[in-house]
Amino acid sequence: MAKAIPSRSENYSEWYNELIKRADLAENSAVRGCMVIKPYGFSIWEKMQRALDDMFKETGHTNAYFPLFIPKSYLSKEASHVEGFAKECAVVTHYRLKNAEDGSGVIVDPEAKLEEELIVRPTSETVIWSTYKNWIQSYRDLPLLINQWANVVRWEMRTRIFLRTAEFLWQEGHTAHATADEAMAETRQMLDVYARFAEEWMAVPVLKGAKTPNERFAGADDTLCIEAMMQDGKALQAGTSHFLGQNFAKAFDVQFLNKQNQLEYVWGTSWGVSTRLMGALIMAHSDDSGLVLPPKLAPIQVVIVPIYRSEEQLEQLSDKLKPLVQQLRKAGISVKYDDSDANKPGWKFAEYELRGVPVRLAMGGRDLENNTIELARRDTKTKETVPFDGLVERIQALLDDIQQNIYQKALQFRQENTFRVDTFEQFQEQIEKGGFLLAHWDGTSETEEAIKEATKATIRCIPFDQEPEEGTCVFSGKPSKGRVVFARAY
Amino acid sequence: MAKAIPSRSENYSEWYNELIKRADLAENSAVRGCMVIKPYGFSIWEKMQRALDDMFKETGHTNAYFPLFIPKSYLSKEASHVEGFAKECAVVTHYRLKNAEDGSGVIVDPEAKLEEELIVRPTSETVIWSTYKNWIQSYRDLPLLINQWANVVRWEMRTRIFLRTAEFLWQEGHTAHATADEAMAETRQMLDVYARFAEEWMAVPVLKGAKTPNERFAGADDTLCIEAMMQDGKALQAGTSHFLGQNFAKAFDVQFLNKQNQLEYVWGTSWGVSTRLMGALIMAHSDDSGLVLPPKLAPIQVVIVPIYRSEEQLEQLSDKLKPLVQQLRKAGISVKYDDSDANKPGWKFAEYELRGVPVRLAMGGRDLENNTIELARRDTKTKETVPFDGLVERIQALLDDIQQNIYQKALQFRQENTFRVDTFEQFQEQIEKGGFLLAHWDGTSETEEAIKEATKATIRCIPFDQEPEEGTCVFSGKPSKGRVVFARAY
Numbered sequence: 001m002a003k004a005i006p007s008r009s010e011n012y013s014e015w016y017n018e019l020i021k022r023a024d025l026a027e028n029s030a031v032r033g034c035m036v037i038k039p040y041g042f043s044i045w046e047k048m049q050r051a052l053d054d055m056f057k058e059t060g061h062t063n064a065y066f067p068l069f070i071p072k073s074y075l076s077k078e079a080s081h082v083e084g085f086a087k088e089c090a091v092v093t094h095y096r097l098k099n100a101e102d103g104s105g106v107i108v109d110p111e112a113k114l115e116e117e118l119i120v121r122p123t124s125e126t127v128i129w130s131t132y133k134n135w136i137q138s139y140r141d142l143p144l145l146i147n148q149w150a151n152v153v154r155w156e157m158r159t160r161i162f163l164r165t166a167e168f169l170w171q172e173g174h175t176a177h178a179t180a181d182e183a184m185a186e187t188r189q190m191l192d193v194y195a196r197f198a199e200e201w202m203a204v205p206v207l208k209g210a211k212t213p214n215e216r217f218a219g220a221d222d223t224l225c226i227e228a229m230m231q232d233g234k235a236l237q238a239g240t241s242h243f244l245g246q247n248f249a250k251a252f253d254v255q256f257l258n259k260q261n262q263l264e265y266v267w268g269t270s271w272g273v274s275t276r277l278m279g280a281l282i283m284a285h286s287d288d289s290g291l292v293l294p295p296k297l298a299p300i301q302v303v304i305v306p307i308y309r310s311e312e313q314l315e316q317l318s319d320k321l322k323p324l325v326q327q328l329r330k331a332g333i334s335v336k337y338d339d340s341d342a343n344k345p346g347w348k349f350a351e352y353e354l355r356g357v358p359v360r361l362a363m364g365g366r367d368l369e370n371n372t373i374e375l376a377r378r379d380t381k382t383k384e385t386v387p388f389d390g391l392v393e394r395i396q397a398l399l400d401d402i403q404q405n406i407y408q409k410a411l412q413f414r415q416e417n418t419f420r421v422d423t424f425e426q427f428q429e430q431i432e433k434g435g436f437l438l439a440h441w442d443g444t445s446e447t448e449e450a451i452k453e454a455t456k457a458t459i460r461c462i463p464f465d466q467e468p469e470e471g472t473c474v475f476s477g478k479p480s481k482g483r484v485v486f487a488r489a490y
Numbered sequence: 491m492a493k494a495i496p497s498r499s500e501n502y503s504e505w506y507n508e509l510i511k512r513a514d515l516a517e518n519s520a521v522r523g524c525m526v527i528k529p530y531g532f533s534i535w536e537k538m539q540r541a542l543d544d545m546f547k548e549t550g551h552t553n554a555y556f557p558l559f560i561p562k563s564y565l566s567k568e569a570s571h572v573e574g575f576a577k578e579c580a581v582v583t584h585y586r587l588k589n590a591e592d593g594s595g596v597i598v599d600p601e602a603k604l605e606e607e608l609i610v611r612p613t614s615e616t617v618i619w620s621t622y623k624n625w626i627q628s629y630r631d632l633p634l635l636i637n638q639w640a641n642v643v644r645w646e647m648r649t650r651i652f653l654r655t656a657e658f659l660w661q662e663g664h665t666a667h668a669t670a671d672e673a674m675a676e677t678r679q680m681l682d683v684y685a686r687f688a689e690e691w692m693a694v695p696v697l698k699g700a701k702t703p704n705e706r707f708a709g710a711d712d713t714l715c716i717e718a719m720m721q722d723g724k725a726l727q728a729g730t731s732h733f734l735g736q737n738f739a740k741a742f743d744v745q746f747l748n749k750q751n752q753l754e755y756v757w758g759t760s761w762g763v764s765t766r767l768m769g770a771l772i773m774a775h776s777d778d779s780g781l782v783l784p785p786k787l788a789p790i791q792v793v794i795v796p797i798y799r800s801e802e803q804l805e806q807l808s809d810k811l812k813p814l815v816q817q818l819r820k821a822g823i824s825v826k827y828d829d830s831d832a833n834k835p836g837w838k839f840a841e842y843e844l845r846g847v848p849v850r851l852a853m854g855g856r857d858l859e860n861n862t863i864e865l866a867r868r869d870t871k872t873k874e875t876v877p878f879d880g881l882v883e884r885i886q887a888l889l890d891d892i893q894q895n896i897y898q899k900a901l902q903f904r905q906e907n908t909f910r911v912d913t914f915e916q917f918q919e920q921i922e923k924g925g926f927l928l929a930h931w932d933g934t935s936e937t938e939e940a941i942k943e944a945t946k947a948t949i950r951c952i953p954f955d956q957e958p959e960e961g962t963c964v965f966s967g968k969p970s971k972g973r974v975v976f977a978r979a980y
């Protein structure tokens with residue numbers, strides 16, 4: 001067996017990288033900053049997609065598909081939008097290769113230069129609003145509730161698998177509404193969908209709140225977000241939902257006739273989550289032995305390993321275990337039956353631990369005699385011998401229990417690592433140890449930036465569920481009406 | 491109501507374009523050759539994806555994701571591959587925009603030029619085989635059975651929605667095997683999967699066969715394909731499955747230790763279907779009133795329209811119809827209940843006809859009295875008044891019947907438009923009328939090209955299920971061992 005992965009306390013960052021590699025989740029490709037999502041990693045992403053897609057459809061959205069390429073002039077139409085994305089764009093300038101005349105190989109054909117350069121979409125507001133212009137004439141065409149699953153490209157200089165990659169996969173919702181209130185309700189609704197997904201599926205508790213103007217999406221009037229805490233105490237923004245006001249409608253001249261037969265600009269929202277969620281999932285729950293996956297997103301929920309000394313014994317065990325596999329599958333549980341003789345049981349146990357399979361069943365000769373089975377759970381790393389009969393119900397209940405337990409553990413961790421700080425000295429001391437700091441802030445960008453400069457902490461959000469509380473800014477001493485959440489972040 | 495779409499006999503090409511537009515399937519975007527797939531069109535594509543994905547998984551494949559960008563040097567490694575794709579590549583040369591110094595707007599930053607240009611993938615063999623090199627060491631790592639759902643870009647000069655677009659959506663399977671036989675069996679298996687999908691889901695009969703060397707995929711030793719006949723008698727290649735031999739393994743040095751502990755090059759396959767299938771689906775079945783969709787791929791299978799003269803009557807009808815909606819949904823049937831007062835029943839009938847909803851139910855006051863309902867089927871455009879009781883079973887059976895009927899109709903059309911021709915004069919005469927021509931061919935590329943030059947017909951495939959038959963080439967008079975399928979094609 002290969003050597004163990006580094007422990008979290010030893011080197012959190014290396015632990016993350018090694019875990020992704022060893023659990024076969026993803027790897028860096030030959031193209032700088034672009035990743036290959038391997039089959040095991042992708043099967044987790046597929047489960048996320050399916051659950052999210054169902055939630056989008058339940059809330060009235062349909063999927064569509066818009067072009068990968070955006071004409072440069074489109075990207076430029078909304079001023080703050082282009083400002084936000086221009087520095088990290090992949091630009092297509094030519095449409096053909098040819099053989100070099102000197103026989104040195106294949107080169108870009110200089111005669112095949114595009115009249116207007118195309119940007120590989122970093123996000124699709126511009127191409128979508130240019131399309132919506134033709135789809136929206138009257139209030140009867142609203143609301144327009146569309147989502148797309150797509151790849152996007154942002155030419156980040158410092159990349160990290162899943163957390164920040166040049167190309168990533170995501171969904172982007174883009175909706176159009178007749179009123180500001182309705183658009184704001186949609187913005188909030190989709191944030192709630194994301195929070196529900198994070199908590200109920202990923203078992204990751206999140207804070208919901210608004211970004212400060214500094215941290216808003218380029219082109220939005222308001223950006224809402226969910227923030228999760230990783231095991232090193234750092235924050236990870238897990239999803240954002242933007243209230244776009246009429247900014248893109250004005251940039252692309254999208255107006256509609258209202259019920260009073262007057263022309264008005266349309267109100268917009270956009271919202272997205274990405275393969276970054278994979279990073280959050282890994283970092284929120286996993287331990288020094290490998291992945292810990294919530295059962296609802298685990299590609300394999302139960303692995304069954306027969307422990308045998310002879311072909312004959314394997315056959316006896318299989319006669320007993322294969323009907324169990326069928327019963328579990330019938331109950332909607334995904335099961336792997338691993339009777340391969342290429343590896344020993346100990347190796348298999350370590351391997352499935354590394355891959356985060358929530359429940360492991362092992363059965364040997366003595367179990368066969370006793371009509372028992374060994375049941376191990378990945379989250380607590382405990383095991384017990386249980387009666388063979390009634391296993392399906394036991395496992396169904398156990399999977400629910402594990403899902404809850406993982407969530408509770410993460411929630412408790414966040415609570416233990418959330419601190420109210422009232423002086424900048426406390427702030428500076430605590431931020432070195434990690435965690436969320438609830439502190440008063442005077443509401444200015446200057447103070448926000450000065451704190452970031454001094455501590456590398458940013459305002460993760462102005463939380464929704466905070467009680468109003470008069471106080472003074474932890475940095476400037478000026479008056480404040482409530483605490484905001486500071487943290488160092490991914 | 492807007493004017494009718496052009497009829498097929500009047501202008502087949504315009505009929506196709508207008509149908510796509512009027513049924514809200516897709517539209518051209520501002521980026522030349524790139525399409526927007528609209529929600530209704532996309533929901534059909536989603537159903538195709540789901541069915542195909544299930545079939546891939548049943549045959550042991552898993553999904554993964556590989557980068558959008560391919561370094562230019564990778565594309566060049568397999569000689570015939572780059573030859574095939576170089577002429578239609580979107581090339582990324584820069585990674586940043588900036589504000590022009592003269593204030594004229596946003597320009598490409600000349601200082602942000604990539605050292606090596608990146609190609610937007612036209613297909614992923616090169617990037618995938620460069621990755622497989624690290625995944626495959628021994629026969630134990632084989633077979634590797636991976637699929638990816640992705641967007642690809644081929645800078646086609648003449649584009650046509652769904653049939654040939656610069657960007658399109660597809661799946662591409664890429665498998666690696668220890669032996670040529672196993673790779674060939676996989677190539678054939680996936681062709682069979684495609685044929686089954688085309689016939690059982692799309693209700694489109696297909697011919698299975700091999701391409702001539704001329705028409706092979708760039709980099710393949712053998713290309714198998716399924717070919718469908720459209721209503722204008724032209725052929726449409728609906729899916730291809732390639733036996734890659736060891737070509738990509740050699741280009742990317744992918745070797746494995748076999749059971750005898752010897753190094754060997756790996757054998758490969760790739761296979762794909764794309765949003766082109768949407769074009770095939772539309773052109774195979776639809777009529778002058780609009781789309782005709784097979785029930786298995788119809789986003790809405792049954793539409794129910796209450797016909798009322800007063801609010802009170804609407805309520806009576808709703809009391810009767812809403813429980814029916816629930817029962818149909820419970821039976822797994824997708825239903826739309828359209829009681830909106832924005833449009834009259836006649837308008838609704840035409841609209842759902844245009845959109846290809848397989849079954850329409852309409853109920854008015856008299857039906858209410860008689861406990862009956864009007865049932866109309868889209869494929870035959872017939873309607874009848876039937877008892878309200880027992881509707882769920884009746885509709886389940888009807889949907890199956892429609893699925894079969896559409897297939898049989900397409901099959902009969904193909905049979906009526908397939909001709910054995912034995913002289914080149916017959917060939918030339920018949921090809922003008924359309925259809926598949928079964929003719930003897932001498933097996934040379936010269937003859938194949940001469941026939942294409944003279945008639946615009948290509949060899950669609952050397953069909954698998956053809957009886958061996960001695961004969962003489964319809965063009966050259968040289969000996970031939972069997973007939974091949976000629977047609978003009980999309």
Ligand SMILES: [Zn+2]
Nearest residue numbers: 225227460461
């Ligand atoms: Zn936040």
Ligand SMILES: [Zn+2]
Nearest residue numbers: 715717950951
């Ligand atoms: Zn063919």
